[in-house]
Amino acid sequence: MILAGAEATAGVNLSASLSVEIGNTIEVPTPPKKTANASYGVWRKKTSGNYVQIFSNCSEKVRSSVTAWAPWKIGWRTWES
Numbered sequence: 001m002i003l004a005g006a007e008a009t010a011g012v013n014l015s016a017s018l019s020v021e022i023g024n025t026i027e028v029p030t031p032p033k034k035t036a037n038a039s040y041g042v043w044r045k046k047t048s049g050n051y052v053q054i055f056s057n058c059s060e061k062v063r064s065s066v067t068a069w070a071p072w073k074i075g076w077r078t079w080e081s
Contacts, residue, residue: 026076034080045072 028036048067052060 024076026078028078030080036078037081038076038078040076042074043072043077044069 024040026038026040028038030036046067046069048065050062051064051066053063054060
């Protein structure tokens, strides 16, 4: 939704993407009596704010609140339990 709004405003085509490869491995040092957990994937960031219309006289009007998820990084998330 954010990209679509930016495309319309700027008159350009925008995109955001990340790809993931299969076959990645990780080693996690784990103390006794603990379990290592890991998840691999594309992690994303959440951004939220307001969609604001700006008029020719420089006044503004909030039209709606928006939330956007954008690709952030590829990799492992590890934790112990």
